[in-house]
Amino acid sequence: MKPSNNEIIDIFLNPKSVAVIGASKNLVKGGNWIVNNLVTNNFKGRVYPINPNATGKLLGLEFKKSVLDIEEDVDLAIFYIPNRSIPELLDDCIKKEIKGAIIEASGFEEVGEKGLELRDKILQITDNFSKIRLIGPNCMGVSRIDGDSNSDEKGGFFSGFGTFQEYKRGNIAVISQSGMLNGGYLMHVMSKYPEMGFRYSVSVGNKMDLSEVEFLEYFLEDPSVNVIALYLESFKYPRKFIELCKKAKRIPDKTIIMIKGGLTIQGQKASLSHTGTLSEDSKLIKAVMKQAGIIQARDFEELFQFARTFSMIYNVGKILPKHGNISMVVGSGGAGTILSDLIIQYSLNFPLLGDEAYKSLVNIFPDWMPPNRFALVDIWPAMEKGLRNNMMREEVIQMAIDAVLSEPEVEGLFNMMFCRKGITNNRDFKLFVDNLNKSKKPVFLWLVGEAKEVRRITRILNKNNIPNFPNLENMVKNFWILVQESKNKRF
Amino acid sequence: MKPSNNEIIDIFLNPKSVAVIGASKNLVKGGNWIVNNLVTNNFKGRVYPINPNATGKLLGLEFKKSVLDIEEDVDLAIFYIPNRSIPELLDDCIKKEIKGAIIEASGFEEVGEKGLELRDKILQITDNFSKIRLIGPNCMGVSRIDGDSNSDEKGGFFSGFGTFQEYKRGNIAVISQSGMLNGGYLMHVMSKYPEMGFRYSVSVGNKMDLSEVEFLEYFLEDPSVNVIALYLESFKYPRKFIELCKKAKRIPDKTIIMIKGGLTIQGQKASLSHTGTLSEDSKLIKAVMKQAGIIQARDFEELFQFARTFSMIYNVGKILPKHGNISMVVGSGGAGTILSDLIIQYSLNFPLLGDEAYKSLVNIFPDWMPPNRFALVDIWPAMEKGLRNNMMREEVIQMAIDAVLSEPEVEGLFNMMFCRKGITNNRDFKLFVDNLNKSKKPVFLWLVGEAKEVRRITRILNKNNIPNFPNLENMVKNFWILVQESKNKRF
Numbered sequence: 001m002k003p004s005n006n007e008i009i010d011i012f013l014n015p016k017s018v019a020v021i022g023a024s025k026n027l028v029k030g031g032n033w034i035v036n037n038l039v040t041n042n043f044k045g046r047v048y049p050i051n052p053n054a055t056g057k058l059l060g061l062e063f064k065k066s067v068l069d070i071e072e073d074v075d076l077a078i079f080y081i082p083n084r085s086i087p088e089l090l091d092d093c094i095k096k097e098i099k100g101a102i103i104e105a106s107g108f109e110e111v112g113e114k115g116l117e118l119r120d121k122i123l124q125i126t127d128n129f130s131k132i133r134l135i136g137p138n139c140m141g142v143s144r145i146d147g148d149s150n151s152d153e154k155g156g157f158f159s160g161f162g163t164f165q166e167y168k169r170g171n172i173a174v175i176s177q178s179g180m181l182n183g184g185y186l187m188h189v190m191s192k193y194p195e196m197g198f199r200y201s202v203s204v205g206n207k208m209d210l211s212e213v214e215f216l217e218y219f220l221e222d223p224s225v226n227v228i229a230l231y232l233e234s235f236k237y238p239r240k241f242i243e244l245c246k247k248a249k250r251i252p253d254k255t256i257i258m259i260k261g262g263l264t265i266q267g268q269k270a271s272l273s274h275t276g277t278l279s280e281d282s283k284l285i286k287a288v289m290k291q292a293g294i295i296q297a298r299d300f301e302e303l304f305q306f307a308r309t310f311s312m313i314y315n316v317g318k319i320l321p322k323h324g325n326i327s328m329v330v331g332s333g334g335a336g337t338i339l340s341d342l343i344i345q346y347s348l349n350f351p352l353l354g355d356e357a358y359k360s361l362v363n364i365f366p367d368w369m370p371p372n373r374f375a376l377v378d379i380w381p382a383m384e385k386g387l388r389n390n391m392m393r394e395e396v397i398q399m400a401i402d403a404v405l406s407e408p409e410v411e412g413l414f415n416m417m418f419c420r421k422g423i424t425n426n427r428d429f430k431l432f433v434d435n436l437n438k439s440k441k442p443v444f445l446w447l448v449g450e451a452k453e454v455r456r457i458t459r460i461l462n463k464n465n466i467p468n469f470p471n472l473e474n475m476v477k478n479f480w481i482l483v484q485e486s487k488n489k490r491f
Numbered sequence: 492m493k494p495s496n497n498e499i500i501d502i503f504l505n506p507k508s509v510a511v512i513g514a515s516k517n518l519v520k521g522g523n524w525i526v527n528n529l530v531t532n533n534f535k536g537r538v539y540p541i542n543p544n545a546t547g548k549l550l551g552l553e554f555k556k557s558v559l560d561i562e563e564d565v566d567l568a569i570f571y572i573p574n575r576s577i578p579e580l581l582d583d584c585i586k587k588e589i590k591g592a593i594i595e596a597s598g599f600e601e602v603g604e605k606g607l608e609l610r611d612k613i614l615q616i617t618d619n620f621s622k623i624r625l626i627g628p629n630c631m632g633v634s635r636i637d638g639d640s641n642s643d644e645k646g647g648f649f650s651g652f653g654t655f656q657e658y659k660r661g662n663i664a665v666i667s668q669s670g671m672l673n674g675g676y677l678m679h680v681m682s683k684y685p686e687m688g689f690r691y692s693v694s695v696g697n698k699m700d701l702s703e704v705e706f707l708e709y710f711l712e713d714p715s716v717n718v719i720a721l722y723l724e725s726f727k728y729p730r731k732f733i734e735l736c737k738k739a740k741r742i743p744d745k746t747i748i749m750i751k752g753g754l755t756i757q758g759q760k761a762s763l764s765h766t767g768t769l770s771e772d773s774k775l776i777k778a779v780m781k782q783a784g785i786i787q788a789r790d791f792e793e794l795f796q797f798a799r800t801f802s803m804i805y806n807v808g809k810i811l812p813k814h815g816n817i818s819m820v821v822g823s824g825g826a827g828t829i830l831s832d833l834i835i836q837y838s839l840n841f842p843l844l845g846d847e848a849y850k851s852l853v854n855i856f857p858d859w860m861p862p863n864r865f866a867l868v869d870i871w872p873a874m875e876k877g878l879r880n881n882m883m884r885e886e887v888i889q890m891a892i893d894a895v896l897s898e899p900e901v902e903g904l905f906n907m908m909f910c911r912k913g914i915t916n917n918r919d920f921k922l923f924v925d926n927l928n929k930s931k932k933p934v935f936l937w938l939v940g941e942a943k944e945v946r947r948i949t950r951i952l953n954k955n956n957i958p959n960f961p962n963l964e965n966m967v968k969n970f971w972i973l974v975q976e977s978k979n980k981r982f
Contacts (some may be wrong), residue, residue, distance in 0.1 A: 110824075111860055178825020184909050184939060185823075191942040233828055261825060266841060267832035270867055273860075274824025299829055299963040332676075333601075333765025334669020334752060337724055338790055341758035350757060369602050369764075376761055380597075418675050448675060451682040472790040 008133055009218040011100035012210075013144050013157070013200060015075035016045045019067045019098070021089055022080035023049030023058055030104065030161035031080040034141070035059055037163055042155030046072065067096045076100045078141065078159050083107040086137075087121040094131045102159055103136035109206050110138060110275055119208060129209040138275060139205025140179030145169045145198055160203065166190060170197015171226035171314055172307050173219045175212050177233045177261070177275055179203045181300065189304045195462035196308050199224050206275050211236035216244045220254055226314040229307040230258040231300070233271040238288050245292035249490045255310045256294040257481075259303045260285055293488045295481050309478045310485070312465035319440045320486035321411035324348040326479060327375030327404035329397065330416040335446070335472070336378050339414060342476040348483070350374040351409035360403035364396055375404050394428070398435065405439050412442040412479060419449030419457045429457075433464040442482060444468070444475050499624055500709040502591035503701075504635050504648070504691060506566035507536045510558045510589065512580055513571035514540030514549055521595065521652035522571040525632070526550055528654055533646030537563065558587045567591045569632065569650050574598035577628070578612040585622045593650055594627035600697050601629060601766055610699060620700040629766060630696025631670030636660045636689055651694065657681060661688015662717040662805055663798050664710045666703050668724045668752070668766055670694045672791065680795045686953035687799050690715050697766050702727035707735045711745055717805035720798040721749040722791070724762040729779050736783035740981045746801045747785040748972075750794045751776055784979045786972050800969045801976070803956035810931045811977035812902035815839040817970060818866030818895035820888065821907040826937070826963070827869050830905060833967040839974070841865040842900035851894035855887055866895050885919070889926065896930050903933040903970060910940030910948045920948075924955040933973060935959070935966050 018038070022031035031051070038047050039059045047061055048070050054063040064070055067077060067089075077093045079086060083105045093101055108115040126132050135142065141160035147153025148168045158164050162183030167190055176182050182203035189196065199222075202215050212232055219225045228248075235241050248254045262271040263282055289296060297303035313320070326348045330336045343350070352374050353361070361371040369381040377400050386396035397415075404410055436443045445461060445468040447454050454470070461468045469475040509529070513522035522542070529538050530550045538552055539561050545554040555561055558568060558580075568584045570577060574596045584592055599606040617623050626633065632651035638644025639659045649655050653674030658681055667673050673694035680687065690713075693706050703723055710716045719739075726732050739745045753762040754773055780787060788794035804811070817839045821827045834841070843865050844852065852862040860872040868891050877887035888906075895901055927934045936952060936959040938945050945961070952959045960966040 107859065114859070176825070178823060178828070180823035180825045184911075187911075187941065188939040188945070191940075192945075231825060233825075259829065261828035261832065263832045264835035266835045266865075266867070267828050269863070269865075270824065270828040270831040270869070273863070273869060274828055299833065300826070301962040302964070332669060332671035333761065334667070334671045334722060334724075335791070337669070337752035337758050337761040337765055338750065340761040341752065341754045342790065344755035344757045368598065368605065372760070372764070374757075374760075376757070378761070378764060420675075420678075448679040449682075450678065454679070454683075471792040473793070 005214055005217050006221065008100075008210075009214055011075050011133065012102065012135060012142055013218070015100070015157070017048070017072060017074050018045060018076045018078055018159070019048040019050050019070065019074050020078050020080070021050045021067070023051050023054070023063065025054060025058055029080075032058070033161045033163055034078055034080055034159060035061070037158040037160065041158045041164065043157050045075075045157075048074065067092050067098060070096065074098045076102065079103045079105065080161060081105065083115075083118055083137070087118065087125055090122060090132070091125050094126065098132060100133045100135070102139065102141050103134060103205075104139055104141055104161060106138040108137045108208070110273055122208065134209035135202075136205040137208060138179070140182040140203035142203065143182070143201040145200070162187065166194065168194065168197040170199060170311060171224065172196070172198045172229060172311050173200040173202070173225045173227070174198065174229045175202045175204060175215050176231040177204055177207070177212075178231055179205065181231050185300055193308060193462060195459065196311065207236050213237050213240045213244060216241070216256075220244060220248055220251060226253050226255065227307050227310045228254070228256045229303055230256065231261065231303065232258065233261040233275055235288055238284070242288060242291045245294050249293060249488050252489065252491060253314055255485050256292075257297055257303060257306045257310070258294055259297040259299065260289065295484060305474065306478065306481055309467045309481070312467050313442060313482065316437050316465045317440065318442045319411075320482050320489070321442065321479070322483070322486050323411060324480070324483040325351040325409050325411045326414060327351075327377070327407070327410045327412070328414040329377045329379050329400045329404065330414070331379050331383065331418065332416065333378055333380070335416055336376060339472055339476070340376060342473055346476050346480040348476070348480060350376050351407065353404070353407050354409070357403050357407035360406065361400065364399050364403075375407065375410055377404060394432070398432065401436075401443075405441055410441065412444070412482075414444050414446065414475060414479070416446045416448070417457065419447055419453040421450065421453055429460055433460065433466060436466055437464065442467070442479065444479055446470075446472055446475050496705055496708050497712065499591075499701075500705055502566050502624065503593065503626055503633055504709070506591070506648070508539070508563060508565050509536060509567045509569055509650070510539040510541050510561065510565050511569050511571065512541045512558070514542050514545070514554065516545060516549055520571075523549070524652045524654050525569055525571055525650060526552065528649040528651065532649045532655065534648050536566075536648075539565065558583050558589060561587065565589045567593065570594045570596065571652060572596060574606075574609055574628070578609065578616055581613060581623070582616050585617065589623060591624045591626070593630065593632050594625060595630055595632060595652060597629040599628045599699070601764055613699065625700035626694075627696040628699060629670070631673040631694035633694065634673070634692040636691070653678065657685065659685065659688040661690060661802060662715065663687070663689045663720060663802050664691040664693070664716045664718070665689065665720045666693045666695060666706050667722040668695055668698070668703075669722055670696065672722050676791055684799060684953060686950065687802065698727050704728050704731045704735060707732070707747075711735060711739055711742060717744050717746065718798050718801045719745070719747045720794055721747065722752065722794065723749065724752040724766055726779055729775070733779060733782045736785050740784060740979050743980070743982060744805055746976055747783075748788055748794060748797045748801070749785050750788040750790065751780065786975060796965065796969065797972055800958045800972070803958050804933060804973065807928050807956045808931065809933045810902075811973050811980070812933065812970070813974070813977045814902060815971070815974040816842040816900050816902045817905060818842075818868070818898070818901045818903070819905040820868045820870050820891045820895065821905070822870050822874065822909065823907065824869055824871070826907055827867060830963055830967070831867060833964055837967050837971040839967070839971060841867050842898065844895070844898050845900070848894050848898035851897065852891065855890050855894075866898065866901055868895060885923070889923065892934075893926075896932055901932065903935070903973075905935050905937065905966060905970070907937045907939070908948065910938055910944040912941065912944055920951055924951065924957060927957055928955065933958070933970065935970055937961075937963055937966050
């Protein structure tokens with residue numbers, strides 16, 4: 001019987017035993033880092049280091065000369081050897097009835113004729129991948145995170161040569177055609193946002209066999225994944241890709257975000273020498289993206305910023321805004337003006353407040369400067385009034401936030417927070433944050449102030465799944481994508 | 492004789508003696524903070540705290556009941572008192588022949604009828620500002636930075652109620668219609684980029700008398716200013732504004748960057764309740780901006796990021812790129828692909844390399860993967876070759892950078908830097924940075940890696956005036972504005 005897609009992908013994401021072909025005692029070799037990655041991150045399956053020239057043990061594991069010397073069954077082989085030796089050793093894997101292989105070496109389609117010859121050999125040996133399935137070549141492997149690095153459940157399955165030491169389990173899965181997004185850039189994101197959690201990271205490389213679609217299909221069925229962040233330079237099966245994106249629209253808790261490389265001729269040239277795939281022309285890409293109806297990012301930082309926003313929204317079960325009806329509470333007229341401009345430019349809007357919400361606002365504002373009737377609140381006059389009545393600044397802000405969020409037409413809130421010792425560190429943040437998460441409406445914060453205090457507040461907000469931004473336009477755009485996704489959804 | 496514009500503005504930016512009306516011993520009052528700001532920042536002129544209800548001294552300075560009790564001449568009065576008392580005390584200032592007043596209180600045009608009455612009284616008392624010139628009301632004062640806060644020359648003139656403790660003198664001047672950009676947000680920027688230097692910060696508020704144009708004119712003539720960052724909600728004198736912007740085009744070392752608030756109806760409503768000025772309709776704004784030919788930013792972070800880039804470019808005398816001919820050296824095919832896409836989307840381009848530059852590149856690349864003929868360098872294969880020849884990774888990168896920068900057609904460079912302990916901290920950064928600044932072509936760096944190491948490298952680069960970015964699109968956009976400015980220039 002032909003194995004199901006889930007069974008195939010489980011070989012790669014959930015293997016019981018792996019052979020590392022090219023394992024090495026040499027501390028500056030990728031074959032060493034891969035074994036180290038597996039062992040130090042508590043991979044629960046068996047690991048066999050393979051190297052015909054090595055003897056003894058590596059991190060307590062006995063070297064074998066060949067996969068054929070292993071007595072037990074092996075699910076997956078991870079190759080970290082020069083490209084020329086791959087066909088022969090892949091043949092050994094087939095003889096051993098290993099079901100899957102990850103080839104991390106480069107030097108295939110992307111280098112021209114000689115690489116194409118190597119590819120043809122692999123196609124022949126594997127009988128067009130009917131004898132063994134393959135990820136790569138030219139990739140960074142796959143990672144599965146089961147438990148946070150700083151917890152007792154630390155670990156998972158890390159098959160790449162990029163070393164991961166600090167990570168958090170979460171609801172984001174990455175599929176990338178550039179190994180950087182599974183290696184160096186992912187580390188960058190994880191260290192920048194230590195509270196951001198990932199479940200899988202898959203580097204598909206040249207996509208000689210398996211591609212984005214098989215993993216996308218798997219993640220759509222995996223309940224531990226809410227957000228799928230993609231970087232692609234080409235679509236291997238455009239129709240299947242569109243079909244899966246359409247399927248995602250009918251699943252309430254799945255969002256696909258993508259950045260497409262090779263939108264321009266120059267980008268396509270870069271892509272050709274990168275993964276050997278010629279990007280599609282921009283008309284086809286636009287057609288695919290339009291039909292797929294997924295969230296598009298413009299660069300890597302934006303891709304992960306969008307992923308972070310959706311991850312938080314799903315983590316605390318916020319409701320996606322349907323109409324883009326936003327409210328704002330800010331303490332600066334200038335910020336309010338620019339924020340209003342951006343809100344309108346992103347086709348969001350301020351609903352009019354009903355009598356009830358408006359009355360609550362009127363109560364906290366001074367007579368000489370009553371609030372607007374629409375949900376744009378410059379809180380400054382209310383804070384001045386509050387000070388005269390011996391109210392804490394925080395109380396006044398909280399009352400304004402409660403007032404606008406109580407308005408049924410309002411679907412979300414932008415709040416400006418000035419972070420400064422003497423202001424934010426005296427504030428009962430636990431209470432503030434809990435209050436924000438009592439509402440099912442997304443609340444986004446714009447943080448300004450002392451750099452150190454901004455970083456401290458950022459960490460608290462991240463831990464509590466409250467999206468926060470240093471940049472007004474980013475904040476507005478991240479709310480706008482929630483509206484887009486709400487419009488994408490069909491159920 | 493009518494005083495010149497420079498003479499008028501010198502009253503505000505360079506006064507010899509100031510009276511602080513509303514000075515207070517109460518540590519939570521703005522009138523206390525202003526005196527504190529002046530004294531702790533070593534203001535060289537005389538300071539007179541004025542308060543009819545106070546006795547004794549404030550920070551060593553004797554309280555006076557009224558400006559009329561001061562024996563010496565006074566240049567400038569700073570008002571920090573409720574709006575209702577202002578006309579009467581302003582009259583005292585006129586009697587004392589004080590030449591300028593800064594009114595920081597709000598509650599004028601922006602609050603409707605009662606505020607308009609107050610304005611009319613002020614117009615009458617000052618005889619349409621022929622008897623005394625005025626900044627404000629509803630503003631954050633002005634600041635002039637003479638020396639870095641951590642140096643022996645610490646200080647300058649700080650007249651706002653926002654307290655400044657850490658600052659650096661530099662070539663940027665801020666003119667803002669929102670006090671936030673002269674207070675909280677400026678502190679935010681200064682703490683985020685401690686290496687970024689400012690010369691002046693002017694909060695024009697409601698612009699009842701003096702406005703953006705008088706300060707703009709002054710800064711165009713002040714050789715210590717290269718970059719003028721503006722936030723405006725309205726143009727007080729559109730023709731004069733355009734004329735000054737055109738004048739700036741003929742000055743080689745002056746750049747004006749602006750963010751305009753109130754581009755949308757909703758933003759205009761916000762602006763009306765902010766500074767009482769109705770923003771112009773978007774057609775007029777577009778016409779002004781087009782004729783002015785200045786760099787436009789979309790939000791505050793971008794405004795200061797643009798200012799930082801130009802500040803660095805002027806600090807080290809880099810040449811503005813005329814044609815947008817860019818080169819890039821990156822170590823990731825994915826980054827190269829997305830960066831290429833962005834470069835093309837921003838109408839920049841990769842020139843073809845001449846024989847000489849190309850040959851230098853060919854030498855460092857392996858035969859199996861020669862470099863492109865255009866200035867887009869994926870350095871990975873060259874680093875692999877270098878490793879085999881026992882070359883340091885840094886050497887290879889430096890050789891590639893030198894090769895593309897040696898190409899006469901190339902006007903600048905994007906380089907990707909992966910920051911990680913064990914990589915960047917072993918690198919001779921002094922040498923690298925000095926090399927980059929030997930070239931008159933701007934070099935921008937994209938930094939990824941461990942958050943802590945990224946911050947460390949950022950500080951080094953900032954100190955050496957090398958623009959650096961965490962976001963690819965920001966990096967490209969910041970180069971694009973250099974090309975825009977080069978096209979703006981007429982000489």
